[in-house]
Amino acid sequence: MRRVCSASDTHEFSIHGLDGLSTDDLWDVHDQALSLALRSGAISSSRPKQNPDSPLARPTLLDVKTELAERNMRECSLCERRCLVDRTKGETGVCGVGEKSYYFFEQRLWGEEPPLVPSHEVFFSGCNMRCAYCYSWEALLDTTKGNLLVPDEFAGLVDRRRTEGAANLNLIGGEPTVHLPVILRSISRLKQPTPIVWNSNFLMSQESMRLLEGIIDLYVGDFRFGNDECAQKIADVDRYFDAASRNFKWAANSADLIVRHLLIPGHTECCLRPIAKWMADNLPEAPFNLMFQYVPFYKALEDPSLCRTLTSDEEREAEEIVSSFGLNTDRWKTYLPGRPPVAEAGSGEVSTTVIVRPDGRVAIMHLHGDLIHIARALSNGGESQ
Numbered sequence: 001m002r003r004v005c006s007a008s009d010t011h012e013f014s015i016h017g018l019d020g021l022s023t024d025d026l027w028d029v030h031d032q033a034l035s036l037a038l039r040s041g042a043i044s045s046s047r048p049k050q051n052p053d054s055p056l057a058r059p060t061l062l063d064v065k066t067e068l069a070e071r072n073m074r075e076c077s078l079c080e081r082r083c084l085v086d087r088t089k090g091e092t093g094v095c096g097v098g099e100k101s102y103y104f105f106e107q108r109l110w111g112e113e114p115p116l117v118p119s120h121e122v123f124f125s126g127c128n129m130r131c132a133y134c135y136s137w138e139a140l141l142d143t144t145k146g147n148l149l150v151p152d153e154f155a156g157l158v159d160r161r162r163t164e165g166a167a168n169l170n171l172i173g174g175e176p177t178v179h180l181p182v183i184l185r186s187i188s189r190l191k192q193p194t195p196i197v198w199n200s201n202f203l204m205s206q207e208s209m210r211l212l213e214g215i216i217d218l219y220v221g222d223f224r225f226g227n228d229e230c231a232q233k234i235a236d237v238d239r240y241f242d243a244a245s246r247n248f249k250w251a252a253n254s255a256d257l258i259v260r261h262l263l264i265p266g267h268t269e270c271c272l273r274p275i276a277k278w279m280a281d282n283l284p285e286a287p288f289n290l291m292f293q294y295v296p297f298y299k300a301l302e303d304p305s306l307c308r309t310l311t312s313d314e315e316r317e318a319e320e321i322v323s324s325f326g327l328n329t330d331r332w333k334t335y336l337p338g339r340p341p342v343a344e345a346g347s348g349e350v351s352t353t354v355i356v357r358p359d360g361r362v363a364i365m366h367l368h369g370d371l372i373h374i375a376r377a378l379s380n381g382g383e384s385q
């Protein structure tokens, strides 16, 4: 290995330019610098960073990560789909996202787990999964929906939301992984120390997991399917379970983690049970948020097996399964122990979205607690919307 990174016991290191380095050498630089920075605690995003306008001490580890992510886009394997397309030349893979990234909504919101709010949530256009029930399906299909993400402008927006009281930057989709290069470049431009939340379907490639390491304070991961067959049928993804479970383990070793599972009607035994078992065997301490907010959108409206809400029996059975495996279903409601809080306590408010569809049906998103049961009681017999 050519030594291209000199390091001391501080977080500082020097590299003699990035352009001339091969990608293999750049990964060597990355791994050395990451190890050093993690030991010194120098790159936690919640700690003050060097002024991004300073000419001193550049390139930084974040610059190295950004360069690697941008190179990856030329033969894209940012996620486990591994389309190997050159997105810098206008080619697109499964996600349909090219070189540029767009976000269709951003705001301080109170709809996430209590320790995270108020959270500056950013919803990106484009996703690498094709979940039949996707509630942001318009942004799934239109990858240029919303605002073009320009790193300097976006960093300014994030800094402003932080000043307004946002406890963290919460990167959501679609799926943030497909936008990793521009996200890293934006983070490198932040002037305010800001905890970063990676809110993802966990289909990242191993390369992307390495690039996220040391940057992310908290992973919020949707563990969607308990087997490959359901993942293929509902989300058009092959070899889902191995990739997702590998990434959950990796995330738990490198940052805080909340695992979510949105219960899908009719998928208690095939999906929830294997997920609960895997969690008990592998991450028994990880906070697990079992969610009952399923509402059919998109293709699920045409699929009789998916076009309904959960029954009370399904919810009760799901709670019994999770309880029988001893999963930690309370911890996500409070600060995560053993690490500094990611956010200050929120006000207790919840941002709820009401969507009236062209056919007159009404969907209510981000309902919590007893409100879910009240809404269901008001709906048509509790079994449909």
Ligand code: SF4
Pocket (backbone or CB within 6 Å): 076, 077, 078, 079, 080, 081, 082, 083, 084, 085, 092, 093, 094, 095, 096, 097, 127, 128, 177, 178
């Ligand atoms: S991000 Fe994933 S889905 Fe999109 S082009 Fe790259 S490998 Fe394919």
